[in-house]
Amino acid sequence: MVNQISRLDIHDQQIDQLQQVVNEIKASLKLLNEERSESREFRKVILAWMKSQEKNSVDSSGQELQSDLIHDPLIPVVDGKHVTIHPPEQFTTIQHSEGISDLIGGVKVEDTEHPNCGDSKTAPHFSFSIGLEPLTDDGPKVYSRKKNRVTTAKVGQLGKRPAIALNGVSNQSNKRNQLVGRPFEGLTYGRRGGSRGGGQGRGCGTEKPRLLDDEEGGVLFYSASPSSSSTYGYASLEKQRQRLPVFKYRTSILYLVETHSTTIIVGETGSGKTTQIPQYLKEAGWADGGHIIACTQPRRLAVQSVAARVSEEMGVKLGEEVGYTIRFEDVTNSDLTRIKFLTDGVLLREMMDDPLLSKYSVIMVDEAHERSLSTDILLGLLKKIQRRRPELRLIIASATIEAKSMAAFFQTRRRRPRLEGEDHGLRTEPAILSVEGRGYNVQIFYVEEPVSDYLRATVSTVMSIHDKEPMGDILVFLTGQDDIDTAVQLITEEAQNSGKSSLGMIVLPLYSGLTRADQDLVFSPSPRGKRKVVISTNIAETSLTLEGIVYVVDSGFSKQRFYNPITDIENLVVAPISKASARQRAGRAGRIRPGKCYRLYTEDYFVNEMPSHGIPEMQRSNLASSVIQLKALGIDNILGFDWPASPSSESMVRALEVLYSLGVLDDDAKLTSPVGFQVAELPLDPMISKMIIASDQLGCSEEIITVSAILSVQSIWISVKGQRELDEAKLRFAAAEGDHVTFLNVYKGFLQSNKSSKWCHKNFINYHAMKKVIEVREQLRRIAQRLGLTLKSCENDMQVLRKAVTAGFFANACRLEPYSHNGMYKTVRSSQEVYIHPSSVLFRVNPKWVIYNSLVSTDRQYMRNVISIDPSWLREAAPHFYQQQPLNPNRP
Numbered sequence: 001m002v003n004q005i006s007r008l009d010i011h012d013q014q015i016d017q018l019q020q021v022v023n024e025i026k027a028s029l030k031l032l033n034e035e036r037s038e039s040r041e042f043r044k045v046i047l048a049w050m051k052s053q054e055k056n057s058v059d060s061s062g063q064e065l066q067s068d069l070i071h072d073p074l075i076p077v078v079d080g081k082h083v084t085i086h087p088p089e090q091f092t093t094i095q096h097s098e099g100i101s102d103l104i105g106g107v108k109v110e111d112t113e114h115p116n117c118g119d120s121k122t123a124p125h126f127s128f129s130i131g132l133e134p135l136t137d138d139g140p141k142v143y144s145r146k147k148n149r150v151t152t153a154k155v156g157q158l159g160k161r162p163a164i165a166l167n168g169v170s171n172q173s174n175k176r177n178q179l180v181g182r183p184f185e186g187l188t189y190g191r192r193g194g195s196r197g198g199g200q201g202r203g204c205g206t207e208k209p210r211l212l213d214d215e216e217g218g219v220l221f222y223s224a225s226p227s228s229s230s231t232y233g234y235a236s237l238e239k240q241r242q243r244l245p246v247f248k249y250r251t252s253i254l255y256l257v258e259t260h261s262t263t264i265i266v267g268e269t270g271s272g273k274t275t276q277i278p279q280y281l282k283e284a285g286w287a288d289g290g291h292i293i294a295c296t297q298p299r300r301l302a303v304q305s306v307a308a309r310v311s312e313e314m315g316v317k318l319g320e321e322v323g324y325t326i327r328f329e330d331v332t333n334s335d336l337t338r339i340k341f342l343t344d345g346v347l348l349r350e351m352m353d354d355p356l357l358s359k360y361s362v363i364m365v366d367e368a369h370e371r372s373l374s375t376d377i378l379l380g381l382l383k384k385i386q387r388r389r390p391e392l393r394l395i396i397a398s399a400t401i402e403a404k405s406m407a408a409f410f411q412t413r414r415r416r417p418r419l420e421g422e423d424h425g426l427r428t429e430p431a432i433l434s435v436e437g438r439g440y441n442v443q444i445f446y447v448e449e450p451v452s453d454y455l456r457a458t459v460s461t462v463m464s465i466h467d468k469e470p471m472g473d474i475l476v477f478l479t480g481q482d483d484i485d486t487a488v489q490l491i492t493e494e495a496q497n498s499g500k501s502s503l504g505m506i507v508l509p510l511y512s513g514l515t516r517a518d519q520d521l522v523f524s525p526s527p528r529g530k531r532k533v534v535i536s537t538n539i540a541e542t543s544l545t546l547e548g549i550v551y552v553v554d555s556g557f558s559k560q561r562f563y564n565p566i567t568d569i570e571n572l573v574v575a576p577i578s579k580a581s582a583r584q585r586a587g588r589a590g591r592i593r594p595g596k597c598y599r600l601y602t603e604d605y606f607v608n609e610m611p612s613h614g615i616p617e618m619q620r621s622n623l624a625s626s627v628i629q630l631k632a633l634g635i636d637n638i639l640g641f642d643w644p645a646s647p648s649s650e651s652m653v654r655a656l657e658v659l660y661s662l663g664v665l666d667d668d669a670k671l672t673s674p675v676g677f678q679v680a681e682l683p684l685d686p687m688i689s690k691m692i693i694a695s696d697q698l699g700c701s702e703e704i705i706t707v708s709a710i711l712s713v714q715s716i717w718i719s720v721k722g723q724r725e726l727d728e729a730k731l732r733f734a735a736a737e738g739d740h741v742t743f744l745n746v747y748k749g750f751l752q753s754n755k756s757s758k759w760c761h762k763n764f765i766n767y768h769a770m771k772k773v774i775e776v777r778e779q780l781r782r783i784a785q786r787l788g789l790t791l792k793s794c795e796n797d798m799q800v801l802r803k804a805v806t807a808g809f810f811a812n813a814c815r816l817e818p819y820s821h822n823g824m825y826k827t828v829r830s831s832q833e834v835y836i837h838p839s840s841v842l843f844r845v846n847p848k849w850v851i852y853n854s855l856v857s858t859d860r861q862y863m864r865n866v867i868s869i870d871p872s873w874l875r876e877a878a879p880h881f882y883q884q885q886p887l888n889p890n891r892p
């Protein structure tokens, strides 16, 4: 009798367990909220008390309260300068200027004079947080001068104008300034105008900024000096380093790192945090005795580029004293490397071998505002490590971080016994340092009305800049490869159509799937008389310096991951960005010379509607990989883990369920042995890891490792204008079984061609991606051997290969709907409607049963990387997940 496969209802007992987990989470969240509100009340009392103390402490001659820190011999008392504390009220005036100081609260300790700055009035300052959480979590206040604001359509809720020309882009600030009789003062950057080495209000050697009252009673900074001077140009690397705003804070930074377990550094984009601080630490001896200084970044491209820059500044070969590590690429030397840049994900992996990260003396978590999944987990773990290793120093850096809440997170609880380090004068409460000053002016322009089509608006803005503005490269932020490829094509066509414009424009895409060579093009200088237009995703948003960039065009959108734990679908959705992102984007200009940023949204939208920060990735991601990592690090009580942002209970339950079904976790939610530990060792999605482990027994590990390597690179196909040509190319390799077997055919062809780039070109295959596949494959083979798996080929037995895929991805099984004329499938797990993606070799073939690797959502839910299976394998692979039901006679 033919049997039907349906998802086995989870045993009652398991449901009970899961329900228990949910209840626990809910209970902990409730407790947490109660704790928070209690501590808020407490803080109010403390703040009131502090204010009264401070008022009493300022004597009649107006002298400021002297800090007991003055007597601390470790304070960098330079040239007889002393340290004073300003009452917190003084921050309130600053809070109305959108800037670094907005983000800082608590007691401010200020050097009244600085070693590098002769003028005591323009001295930089550093602040210590008093370790209290902010009373409100509103984030920075944005100064606004318009009294009667017109509510604008949201970006994305499109206005009526089809597209804009550059003259549709207004310098609203200029207009306003004419009205109120002030020079240009961009909302974000104009008022901070000036030149490197002092252009900023608080920098050295410039005129002191005047404080002006605005119409609403707030106060804003106004720099009397106009736009940047021409201090930019060619200077020795050493001089360039010394001109950076962060240089003036060198002593303060080193002092704070010396005396505090955790230092939070907030500084404008381009002020030198990423490239300089690791070097200062090295110069101060933090890399002595074989120790390493680590600096993490959320993005691989940033890791590679800042490592290259720092090695250049230090005059050393990349990979020796300065190195970097990203997934599947290690450019370090274990004997020589002293400064190491790495992604936060890689540092997490390193904890598997060295849970206390003992080789690092200082870990700088950069761009913490991004709140990537790995950054958040890393922060939670680093906090734990510090308890065991008080000597480990943490630096949390960003331009737009919510410093107070970050400080509150690192504030060690009072219940805890004294740390070893505290006895040596090491302060466990985090210090907050504000690095004032930015490189060069960036004028901000907003559209007057919402644009109806951000792609077309982008194209016309780029063309207008090219026509009307002086030379300088343009960096455009769009959302993803599709948008970018379209924009590249449209701009190229427009340039060709308008004879004048076509002269001297080089349009380049930038996204993570590009080959290294194509990415390198973006970093190479533009030929004389040519203007580079780089069209990028948000991979260029943080930490990157592209030398020639003068103009930034910000579409206001990015692709963001959103995971729905109920449907278990993770989508990449085009969504509006946050103010923090907008500032980062604008900050890609003004790094080497003054710049301009054109925002394709209205000023009203920016001020009134754009959220200050994005949703932490933790709260919109599939948590399966994170749970395994934490479990592998011995953190069994995941619910009690100190997350900087609590994940949703549904996501947590779903992750536990998936891991349980894969056999990675046992009934007590502990890692199983050996499968759970093996899966944790592999730096891959748990389903791919499980597929590799299953291939050992099925005798096809060589092939499955190849498939896994291919699934780990973005795409092995070259995107071409004519989809038909690509489809024809794919047909040469297409296998009836599906995409995974097709990948194997491509790999075999590549080897047979002697890894020829010509062969790749001819077949629309990405040569660099294939080289990467070879590299990743080698690494995976090494890990597999270390895990005791046998490397074996199944030769041409594709059935075992498909069974191995099923062993990892059984939860993604789908059945073709009977009588479906449009290729509709339903997932066995949740009966969702899904379709085979047109890029799959099984598109329109529609086998009865398939398994997919991932889902993408556009107008429909599409399955990507699909393979056909026999439904009986589902029960073989996961008897605990599927059961056979007698065939329903009413169903065809």
Ligand SMILES: Nc1ncnc2c1ncn2[C@@H]1O[C@H](COP(=O)(O)OP(=O)(O)OP(=O)(O)O)[C@@H](O)[C@H]1O
Binding pocket: 244, 267, 268, 269, 270, 271, 272, 273, 274, 275, 276, 306, 309, 398, 399, 439, 542, 543, 544, 545, 547, 587, 590, 591, 592
């Ligand atoms: N590859 C490079 N080429 C030329 N100059 C560079 C390069 N990288 C950095 N710089 C210079 O060093 C400055 C500081 O860069 P850095 O990345 O350290 O700043 P940051 O404060 O970390 O800013 P962000 O957070 O925006 O990355 C830049 O503004 C630029 O002037």
